[in-house]
Amino acid sequence: MSTDYNYDEQGQFFPYFILTITAILTVPTTYSWLRSSSDLESTAPRIKTDYQAEDGEIIDSLKAKQKRKERKIKRMTFSLAGWAMMAFMVYLILVTARTVEKRWDPYDVLGISRSATEKEIKSFYRKLSLTKHPDKIKLDEAKNQTVDWANEQWVDLTKAFKALTDEEIRRNFLEYGHPDGKQSFSIGIALPQFLVAKGSGKFVLAFYGLLIGVLLPYFVGTWWYGSQKRTKEGILVASAGTIFQAFKEDIDAGGIVEAVSGADEYKELLVGDKAESGLAKIEQKVLAPGEHAPFAAGLSAKDRQALVDIDDAQRRKTLALIWAYLGRVDLADATLNDEKYEAGAIAFLLNEAFAVMALHFSVIAPVMSSYHLSQCIIQATPPNSSPLLQLPHFNPKIVEAIEGPSARVHFSVQQFMDLPAQERKRKITGPGLLSDVQYQQAVTIAQQLPYLKVEKAFFKVQGEKFVTPNSLVQFVVKARIIPPGSINVPAITEKDLEDVDKVEKRSDAAQEDSRIAPPLAHAPYFARDHSPRWHVFLGDSKQGKIAVPPFTFATFDEPLFTEDGQPTYNMQTLRMQFGAPPQAGRYTFVMNLVCDSYIGLDTKLNVTMEVEDESRAEQISEEAEISEPGEDSIAGQMKILKGEKVGKKSKVEEDSDEDSSGSNTEGDEEDDDTSETDTDTDTDGE
Template sequence: MSRDYNYDNEGQFFPYFILTMLGLILVPLTYSTFAPNKRTPISLEPSYPLRMKTGFLPPKAELIEASRWRQAKRERRIKRFLSIIVGWGLFSYMAYLVVTTKAGGSKLWDPYDILGISSGSSEKAIKKHYRKLAMQFHPDKISPTGNETIETLNDRFVEMTKAYKVLTDEEIRNNYELYGHPDGKQSYSIGIALPQWIVASENTYYVLAVYGFIFGIMLPYTVGKWWYGTKKHTKDGVITESAGSLFKAYDQVTDERRLIEVLPLGEEYKDLAKEWGNLGNDAMVENKIKDVIGKKSFKRLQEMEEGPRRRALGLLWAYLYRVDLGTEALEYAKLDTAPPAITLNNSFLSIALAYGSTAPILASMHLSQSLIQAIAPGESPLLQLPAFTSAIVAAVEQDGGKNHWTIQRFMTLSEQRRRQLCIGDGLLNEAEYEQAIAFAKKLPALKVEAAFFKVAGEKHVTVSSLVQFVIKARIAPPGADLQPVDEKDLLDEDPDESDVDALIGRKSNRWSQASAKKPAKVQPNPLAHAPYYPRDYSPRWHLFLADAKQGKMVIPPTTFTQLEKTAEGGVETLKLQFQAPPQKGEYTFVMHLVNDAYVGIDTKMNVRMIVEGPEKVMQMGAEEDEISEPDEDSIAGQMNAMRGGPVKKKGKKSDSDDSDEDDEEESDTDGEKNVQEDSETDTDTDTDEDK
């Protein structure tokens, strides 16, 4: 069968061309847009829909909301989304045309269909039917009507005659069965789905030039740009050059204020400076922040060269001290400095964790709190309360800022005393006071109820064993009237031996098969109350152990982004898993439980771990073997009875069982909290919470 390739004049195959080109573009574009972004350190997915509502609107709230919208617009890339929607719409329409359009020349030649007769008709019926058609459609007996011509009438009658002969003439029938047509092999015409100007001979060189430009230049450039874009950022979401600058600026004695001066080294601020354009004289911003940031910080700012870094640092200080810069352009620029600072700070935290020094790790975690709440390092945590200003904080603390109060301390005051300190001329009114108290009573502060070390299935922590540091805590907002903790909630039962995920410390999505039903769906944690921060943020809790003497991190942080029991008073279990030291002895650590979104709700406490040698385990095993009595109905019991030894009667509890239960009650692996420093239990914890 010969083939004839020609241009598709009717445009029948053109949808195939458009469909193919759109698929090559839309598939990678859609994947890159909707694929999970591993570089983003904080998930802003709708899995955190709740927001703490207090009714408070900060000064110039409309600018903050506008900045939030502008930031979201940058991240969502609205133009790309619109392009994807339009592209897939056109793709769907082309697919519809492909399905519904009948391709010319693809229909099979069917003699029964041509004659309009059923395939089961007899030869006599076929001849009779053909005679009727010949009388009706013979070219000599009818005249052309409408768009018909003599040629179309002749062609139709010829097709009918061929169909009749195929069904009645044996030789022609054989030809049809072999080749699918009574005339033998047929040529097959394929319409090329390309625009006509592409296949025109006079445009050959132009077409080759265009194809060479697309596939030789544009395609490699696009792929290279995409590949460079994937390598341009680190896993923390910062530009690689920015991470290098932060690495060079790392110092073991870095504090929060020094870290603020390091963050503007990021290349992200150079890109922001291009968007800012001309904001006017930087001296105007520096004059406004001169009296609030301190002499040392202002001096270091003045010593910097003029440029994007100095401008970004001045605006960042203005954001942290909530300085009104006067113009709308400067206010937008001030708010724009906060989100990149969070991302760069997370990158610095990764660097600090690699070095392991406690001071820069805590400085980075605490700076995150300051950036989210727009509170400068060293300022009072009371500034988190709605409508609280520096003047109101000074009226409450009444000590000239020497010892700042936490919100917890503020809420320990009587209602009458709080009102006396907060409400008055130049202070809060009644509605603002109620907003502040409402927020304080919702602050997600964690109260540690118990902290202990344990080894699954063992009564002691032994050398080189897999240890779990268990924290039993509950959300205790300041001023909340919590019910006493049920002692059973402070126990930590060992997982079932078949639950491999739990035994190795990996969370499992499955629930216990012994449970009658699936547990209730966990309520999502609310977004952080951050009225000055132009983005949504989900709080995180960092739990790690450190050595106070050496100033080093001992156990890297485990980060908790979702608490399973957010209801007030519900006991939450947080765990760190690590390998015990290879030498026995007593080890003292400092436990840090840090929230990265709120100031002043961190927990710091001393914990003690006693590591026993293998001889302790062997000694306990021998003691248990000596005092245990075999059951009388067991083989060991019968043999022991024959030798005159003691056996345990059926249904009778031996003294050894009682002693075992006492040992278990005294063991620290059952999750009970030790309250005495000189306790003789295997695992002990001393608590020393920061005031």
């Protein structure tokens, strides 16, 4: 038996090869392109309002641009091209299948069913011999049928008959696929012959050299560099280094703004002539005297000095653009305004990365500065400005009409909405203030802000009555979404504040899918869609350190609003888990709950955790078991007559009954073996 190598002269194998390789690349690319996004920004509801900012068209165009970028146009183009290539290969396969010689099959030659028995085959062959034998066949000259054709046809029929009836020939057919036994072995190479024909070799060599030596290293290098040049937070590694170098434990929001202005992301935004174009105009407007502040953009004297001290024109323009965004300064130029809003969106991403870096130092002050700056960026308000500026149509003049010209403490949105409706409207409507329509728009937005009001906060250990050293502790926060200005809020019941351990049978993915997302943040000046997130952490106020790192919550376990937009006031449960201290004692923390999207909706509480020594906890547990009268005791029967609940027999009593000792010791065995620690929750401020 000889082996013969040949190329795909008829294009029989080449389409299969190309189809397979293309499918391997195209199918996953198409899936990643078409699958629906699970991001909250794509699935969360929106606050109902018809309000639009003055530069709404610019902001909407930037949002659309970002969404197009997230859709991955390159992936879409590649997948469509891949499917087109696959369709063409299928077409070639179908075409070549009609012209390629089929594998020799005795059943097909005889025209008989594969289920036919040997007796049926012999009978059928005898019938064929009466019409197909060369001595008996009637030749049709019109079809060019000759004696030689008849002989060849009969030889094929005879060979097929013997392949199915003759023992030796049948064995050859079953083992080697041919009645004559072993044949020469042919290997088809899935390349068209023209690629390797004489004179084409140098082109094939050049093709493979380009593919393996240039294109493959280029794409792999591009992918690797792209994956390594950004951090997990999505910012450039070089930018992370710049921000890290600017970190200080006493840094404030203005200092963070200055730090993020040096990021390389802005070099990509302000390329070429954009690096310096319009700088003088921006600075003139940003540093112009403000009606209700030293500067129009809300800078402090320290922030102004930081701006003018920068020598690099590109970074100086970046910092001025960010302050122009925070101060809602109209730059009177479409291009500059476009850069302003994009600079604000980039600053938010960089500030989030700064918060992650600050957490590694466990210092509360810079983390809180970063969280508060996130609120300011999303709402486009200067740091330390009035929370009322996040309401539609509100400006410093309207805020002054509410607070008075010499107010030292700003009103929160909750305090504003708690004013009597007539007084509230009288203060801010009229000539030079708000119209009735504008006032109604502002109130409508305020009544939809998701203020998370903490009703109770406590520590617990699942399955235990006490917190013991080194145990796994849960810090549980019971809270309700109560928008500012809410009326007829249902009272809290004891059942609302209960926290019973539940055995979750659903998978983590199923639980996450069933959780409720709040409406997207009302941020008319922010050029991105953003779903609010709440950060909860425990701090040591004496040392200014973070005791338990923040847990971030973006969804809830109960509906927040009804279909018509009314709050449900459902009790929500937030949990954060951490290890208890190694020593017993009384530990007091400051709980901070911060929303990253709205100003003035934060909560701060003092919470205390009692950590009991294990031996002491066991002693208290035993004393508790015998302190409650059982159902068989006289005292227990009296409580039953009064309609009160009593405990079952304790283990001590059961053992005593078995020993017939006559002991009457009763205990209380609770159905729920989980208890809560005694936790003080004093509100320092909301």
